[in-house]
Amino acid sequence: MRSRQGLIRLLSVLALMAGLALMTAAYAVSANRPQSSVAHTKSVGTFRAVIDTIDYLDTSQAYTAQSLWALWTVYETLVTYRHVAGAAGYQVVPGLASLPKISRGGKVYTLTLRKGLKYSNGKPIRAADFKCTMKRDFLTASPGVGFYDTIVGAKKFETSLKGDIGGIKTKGRTIKITLTSPRGDFLTILAEPFAALVPCGTANQDLSANPPPASGPYKIGPNPDKNRGFSLVRNKYFKPTKYIPRGTPNRVDVTIVGDADAAVQRVISGQADYTNAAIPPERIGTVSNRGQLRLRKSANTYYFWMNTRVYPFNKLKVRQAVNMAIDRSALVKAVWGGLGVTTENILPPTYPSYRKLTLYKRNVAKARQLINQAGAKGADVTVWGRQVSDSQQSTTLYASYLSAIGLKTTLKFLPRSTYYTTIGNSDTKAQTGWARWLEDYPHPLDWFDVLLNGRNIVHENNNNFAYYSNAKTNRLIDGLKKPPALTPAVNKRWANVEKLIMQQAPWAPWSNRTFPEFFSKNMGCISIQRLYGIDFMKVCRK
Amino acid sequence: MTAFVIRRFLGMIAVLFAVSILVFLIFIIVPGGDPASRIAGKHPTPQNVVNIKKKWGFDKPFYVQYYEMMKKVGTGLLPGNHSQYDVLRSFDDQTNVVHEIKKGMPATFSLTIGAGLIWLFWGVMVGVLSAITAGRLADRLITIVALVGISMPVFWLGIITRYFLAEKPSHPWFPDGGYVPLTASPWEWYKHLILPWFVLAVLFIGFYGRVLRSNILDTINEDYVRTARAKGLTPRRVLAKHVLRNSLIPVVTLFGLDFAAVLGGGAILTETVFELHGVGFYAAERVGALDLPPIMGVTLYGAFFIVLFSAIIDILYAFLDPRIRPA
Amino acid sequence: MAEPATDFTLDTAQVLAEEEHGASIVGRSPWYLAWRRLRRNYIAFIALFVFVVIAVACSLAPIYAHHIAHTAPNATHTEDIVNGKQVLSAPVIGTDAQGNVVVEKAGGVLGPTWWHAHGRFVLGADGLGRDVAVRLLYGGLNSLKIGIGSALICVMVAVLLALLAGFYGGWVDWIITRSFDLIWAFPVLLLAIALGSALSINGFHHFGISISPHSLWIPTLVISYVYVPYVGRPLRGQILSLREKEFIEAAIGQGASPLRIMFSDLLPNVASTALVFFTLIIANNILTEAGLSFLGAGVQPPNPSWGTVIQEGQERIISAPWLTLAPGIAIVLTVLSLNIFGDGLRDALDPRAKVRVEH
Numbered sequence A: 001m002r003s004r005q006g007l008i009r010l011l012s013v014l015a016l017m018a019g020l021a022l023m024t025a026a027y028a029v030s031a032n033r034p035q036s037s038v039a040h041t042k043s044v045g046t047f048r049a050v051i052d053t054i055d056y057l058d059t060s061q062a063y064t065a066q067s068l069w070a071l072w073t074v075y076e077t078l079v080t081y082r083h084v085a086g087a088a089g090y091q092v093v094p095g096l097a098s099l100p101k102i103s104r105g106g107k108v109y110t111l112t113l114r115k116g117l118k119y120s121n122g123k124p125i126r127a128a129d130f131k132c133t134m135k136r137d138f139l140t141a142s143p144g145v146g147f148y149d150t151i152v153g154a155k156k157f158e159t160s161l162k163g164d165i166g167g168i169k170t171k172g173r174t175i176k177i178t179l180t181s182p183r184g185d186f187l188t189i190l191a192e193p194f195a196a197l198v199p200c201g202t203a204n205q206d207l208s209a210n211p212p213p214a215s216g217p218y219k220i221g222p223n224p225d226k227n228r229g230f231s232l233v234r235n236k237y238f239k240p241t242k243y244i245p246r247g248t249p250n251r252v253d254v255t256i257v258g259d260a261d262a263a264v265q266r267v268i269s270g271q272a273d274y275t276n277a278a279i280p281p282e283r284i285g286t287v288s289n290r291g292q293l294r295l296r297k298s299a300n301t302y303y304f305w306m307n308t309r310v311y312p313f314n315k316l317k318v319r320q321a322v323n324m325a326i327d328r329s330a331l332v333k334a335v336w337g338g339l340g341v342t343t344e345n346i347l348p349p350t351y352p353s354y355r356k357l358t359l360y361k362r363n364v365a366k367a368r369q370l371i372n373q374a375g376a377k378g379a380d381v382t383v384w385g386r387q388v389s390d391s392q393q394s395t396t397l398y399a400s401y402l403s404a405i406g407l408k409t410t411l412k413f414l415p416r417s418t419y420y421t422t423i424g425n426s427d428t429k430a431q432t433g434w435a436r437w438l439e440d441y442p443h444p445l446d447w448f449d450v451l452l453n454g455r456n457i458v459h460e461n462n463n464n465f466a467y468y469s470n471a472k473t474n475r476l477i478d479g480l481k482k483p484p485a486l487t488p489a490v491n492k493r494w495a496n497v498e499k500l501i502m503q504q505a506p507w508a509p510w511s512n513r514t515f516p517e518f519f520s521k522n523m524g525c526i527s528i529q530r531l532y533g534i535d536f537m538k539v540c541r542k
Numbered sequence B: 001m002t003a004f005v006i007r008r009f010l011g012m013i014a015v016l017f018a019v020s021i022l023v024f025l026i027f028i029i030v031p032g033g034d035p036a037s038r039i040a041g042k043h044p045t046p047q048n049v050v051n052i053k054k055k056w057g058f059d060k061p062f063y064v065q066y067y068e069m070m071k072k073v074g075t076g077l078l079p080g081n082h083s084q085y086d087v088l089r090s091f092d093d094q095t096n097v098v099h100e101i102k103k104g105m106p107a108t109f110s111l112t113i114g115a116g117l118i119w120l121f122w123g124v125m126v127g128v129l130s131a132i133t134a135g136r137l138a139d140r141l142i143t144i145v146a147l148v149g150i151s152m153p154v155f156w157l158g159i160i161t162r163y164f165l166a167e168k169p170s171h172p173w174f175p176d177g178g179y180v181p182l183t184a185s186p187w188e189w190y191k192h193l194i195l196p197w198f199v200l201a202v203l204f205i206g207f208y209g210r211v212l213r214s215n216i217l218d219t220i221n222e223d224y225v226r227t228a229r230a231k232g233l234t235p236r237r238v239l240a241k242h243v244l245r246n247s248l249i250p251v252v253t254l255f256g257l258d259f260a261a262v263l264g265g266g267a268i269l270t271e272t273v274f275e276l277h278g279v280g281f282y283a284a285e286r287v288g289a290l291d292l293p294p295i296m297g298v299t300l301y302g303a304f305f306i307v308l309f310s311a312i313i314d315i316l317y318a319f320l321d322p323r324i325r326p327a
Numbered sequence C: 001m002a003e004p005a006t007d008f009t010l011d012t013a014q015v016l017a018e019e020e021h022g023a024s025i026v027g028r029s030p031w032y033l034a035w036r037r038l039r040r041n042y043i044a045f046i047a048l049f050v051f052v053v054i055a056v057a058c059s060l061a062p063i064y065a066h067h068i069a070h071t072a073p074n075a076t077h078t079e080d081i082v083n084g085k086q087v088l089s090a091p092v093i094g095t096d097a098q099g100n101v102v103v104e105k106a107g108g109v110l111g112p113t114w115w116h117a118h119g120r121f122v123l124g125a126d127g128l129g130r131d132v133a134v135r136l137l138y139g140g141l142n143s144l145k146i147g148i149g150s151a152l153i154c155v156m157v158a159v160l161l162a163l164l165a166g167f168y169g170g171w172v173d174w175i176i177t178r179s180f181d182l183i184w185a186f187p188v189l190l191l192a193i194a195l196g197s198a199l200s201i202n203g204f205h206h207f208g209i210s211i212s213p214h215s216l217w218i219p220t221l222v223i224s225y226v227y228v229p230y231v232g233r234p235l236r237g238q239i240l241s242l243r244e245k246e247f248i249e250a251a252i253g254q255g256a257s258p259l260r261i262m263f264s265d266l267l268p269n270v271a272s273t274a275l276v277f278f279t280l281i282i283a284n285n286i287l288t289e290a291g292l293s294f295l296g297a298g299v300q301p302p303n304p305s306w307g308t309v310i311q312e313g314q315e316r317i318i319s320a321p322w323l324t325l326a327p328g329i330a331i332v333l334t335v336l337s338l339n340i341f342g343d344g345l346r347d348a349l350d351p352r353a354k355v356r357v358e359h
Helices: A002-032 A065-071 A128-139 A154-160 A186-190 A260-268 A281-288 A316-325 A328-336 A364-373 A388-405 A414-425 A444-453 A473-481 A486-503 B002-029 B033-042 B044-054 B062-077 B097-132 B137-151 B154-167 B186-220 B223-231 B235-266 B268-271 B279-288 B291-321 C013-019 C032-037 C043-057 C062-068 C132-168 C170-185 C188-202 C219-242 C246-254 C258-295 C306-316 C322-349
Strands: A044-049 A080-083 A090-095 A101-105 A109-112 A168-171 A174-178 A218-220 A227-236 A249-258 A291-297 A300-306 A341-342 A381-385 A409-412 A434-438 A507-519 C092-095 C101-105 C204-206 C209-211
Touching: A044 A065, A044 A260, A044 A507, A090 A328, A101 A444, A109 A186, A109 A381, A128 A154, A128 A168, A128 B186, A154 B044, A168 B268, A174 A444, A174 C322, A260 A281, A260 A507, A281 A291, A281 C101, A291 C101, A300 A316, A316 A364, A316 A388, A316 A434, A316 A507, A328 A341, A328 A388, A328 A507, A388 A409, A388 A434, A409 A414, A414 A434, A414 B033, A444 A486, A473 A486, A507 B291, B002 B291, B002 C170, B002 C188, B062 B097, B097 B137, B097 B186, B097 B268, B097 B279, B097 B291, B137 B186, B137 C322, B154 B186, B154 B268, B154 C258, B154 C306, B186 B235, B186 B268, B186 C170, B235 B279, B235 B291, B235 C062, B235 C188, B268 B279, B268 C188, B268 C258, B279 B291, B279 C170, B291 C170, B291 C188, C013 C032, C032 C043, C032 C322, C043 C062, C043 C132, C062 C132, C132 C170, C132 C219, C132 C258, C132 C306, C170 C219, C188 C219, C246 C258, C258 C306, C258 C322, C306 C322
Parallel strands: A044 A249, A381 A409, A381 A434
Antiparallel strands: A080 A090, A101 A109, A109 A174, A168 A174, A218 A227, A227 A249, A291 A507, A300 A434, A300 A507, A341 A507, C092 C101, C204 C209
């Protein structure tokens, strides 16, 4: 009957309307609420940071810039860097110990630990802890062990994982380190967080969930989660020094948010004070006037390597042609949205030894000519890249430049976690592809010795993707290990090595990336430490 | 009956083992890169890599590695603190897989339960409404809307709703992705889930509506319905008592299986697009990185739910319908 | 007593008889009758037409690319200038007194030119200066190839397995059903991602077959593999019930070979179900392929597919939303037309359907 149908229809329409009304009411109420339901304090008390990713909270394992950004304020090293902006931030200064006395031609480093140092659990910091820290690095298979191989006895300990490291001797507050051969960068290696002291007896496994006691101005708060967030609170046993200040925030809350837009939104809405999120270039405009956007030059180089052992890149003309064919400014425009500087150098401009190279002016016609002369026209080339947005974009463009000069390109993208191990395996015989290097410590040896010294080429986990080995430059690099400091004369020698290498063109470097750092409008005293990034220990509120 | 239940559950366990073997085989046949080198990081020494191989057991034959991995899965599930080397850990960042899955469960459960209620309710509404008005304009409109709903890629719908409702407007009503735990702030929890619920439900509402519609229309013309009407029962009673109950059974079956799939981390695309760090998000991330331990963990977790729910449904059917019980 | 508001159709044969004024009623095959029913469903035909138009347009992608847009699907034009505008422009950035960044001019990609540039960049350019319209067409070609190919393989394999399982029963049935359970116990998308990611690194070089990692066969085979249980199980159920019917018993009694029974007696009876499944599975597989490619486990860059184009357009969604909207709309139109047609096909083929929506 009509009325029954009508009733059903009426009921259903009412149900629909009720649902809609409920939802509308919910939205209306939510729209009237203040944007953030998190109370925020007006003092500089808590600094709230949103970071995109942290790999570990254990200094024996941590190896990303973001992790070290936090950890260098928690775990102190024997020597450290100054908490200042600009080039002075590269200067090595006393940390937990004095600056070392270097003797016997650069092979022996003697340091004295400061008096009365305590960990955040109240226990005293002992010189012996340095040896325990080094041993722990080997026992936990730290990614940094390669840096400490030159300590006498280290290699033996690495193989046996038992016994002692003879090259480290501690007595009272004195630490004496003997190297097998001099290394000019050892001071900066000592300042790396891998050598940050932890007490003897700390467990030999990744302690990111339950970190060891701190020696720096801050300690890690309870229940840290390296995938979701953690906090830093004041270490009450820390005594500020001339070089390591007390730090202005009482507390730092770090939240891990992978999505750049969400992270930026938190700062704009007042839920956070700072984010290091990689803001997509198209958003720079909309974001920059809703907060404070700073650009941080970091010591990085993005480059395309060419395997000098494999056709067609075993021919110098081909490699030079590639350097002339790529459009560096177009790459920077497309991949970084302009947030970067083009380069033909191996070292980034932050280094005192940097001398800008202009060996390869862009000339596509000449590049084609060189390819023809080398007989490489139509050569099959597989171009490798990572399955990460910027790597995919830059590699795609790079391949198009290679095609434009006559090479036949195929692209191959690998997941982020397997990329370097695959191209670093000589069995892969990868011809050319994407790579980037971020400095470990501010010394040219970190670049040349690792990436371009023929003597350090290994079969697996190689970092010299170009398999570049030139007797002259190998010798020059090895020779530059001896000088203990980067004097102007030494820097000049480095610049010369760089020029010689780039004349052989094992790489086609294309940019030094600039990173956006985004602060809320009321943050002041923004200071960028050259090695570790934003120095939150100095922030204030306007 | 009990024998049937026991057999069904034993079958469940067998399937889970088979699933674990299948996952393991996929990653044996296809190289994901030497796991020892991945763990060793950017700058390892050869000795370092050898040490890692020994510590993690990569130098053992693959069936031993499988056995070790299954042991780790079991240990990880037991309560209490275990040494890091006894539990299943990711190759890339050495996090405890079971812990990571547990941490993702609140987000996934919130998404699934909310969306599930919405799509069940609206799916039934849509199905009943279009069946009642079958052949008329209302039915056609509803059918078209339902078909559009199931024709949209769910991740695309998520992206554009996020763009139009949470990014483009200068004062958006909706937050731009992310998950807030219920315990932290129920209101924020709800606000952050509205769009994901809607996006996930749209797909199923259309599908369920149409399945229910065709079931109802089939049932209406069955003999026993005609008998009921001939007996003098009012159409509404017929609808409610006979038709609806029988048409709903296949829908409830479907719901059980779909719900299980989504709960087990099947809402990968929705979680990815809305940055809800649930099990699906974790799964997608780790699968793309070819990180075997989390993949094993997540697959077993998902398979468990699917197999459990289908076993429960089978048992319920056997219970309700004596014809189906095996001899 | 209220009648449910449904229109019952008259018996088709009677309609034919009335139309043909006294001609004798000749028995027609069920296929012909289905065709007659389908013909009246105008909306289904419009949907089929839309799908065919899309498919034809996509297959003409090379012609469009070469002659109209004067480019290739993966060719980058970051430095070109079209109608006075740069294809890809960088933001102009300065700093204020405090050191904060000030954007003087926002950068961006070229928007749609809508034929004002002689066919170049009709739908604009993407982040690497590639022609979006060309990539949409080529992407559609790839997506359709994968969708239709995988549906074909999936349905054929499912029919074969269902026939074997349904006819032989016993342990054959047990193995096949348990395999279905095993594959289906995997969260489907996860399995597809795992296989797709793993195989697209080095390809598949075992058992004498060699497939390059860039080949479209990889997503095609992966997607067909994961959906075989979805199609196979209902088909097996249908065959199981058919098997009990007398005509099969009779055939067996007569001594017909299993192959004959399977292909001459059982197969035609499930053909209509298989056909409907085929249409609907194409739609489902196109959506699955889009999801896989979006996550990076389907079509590998730089090759386009509708899913990869959406993923690439995502990071410019604020300044260039059409990069994400266009491929999505293409997917919706294609899948919707397939679903509507599949619906109409099912209505036409199902002899039991008491209700048909008359158009």
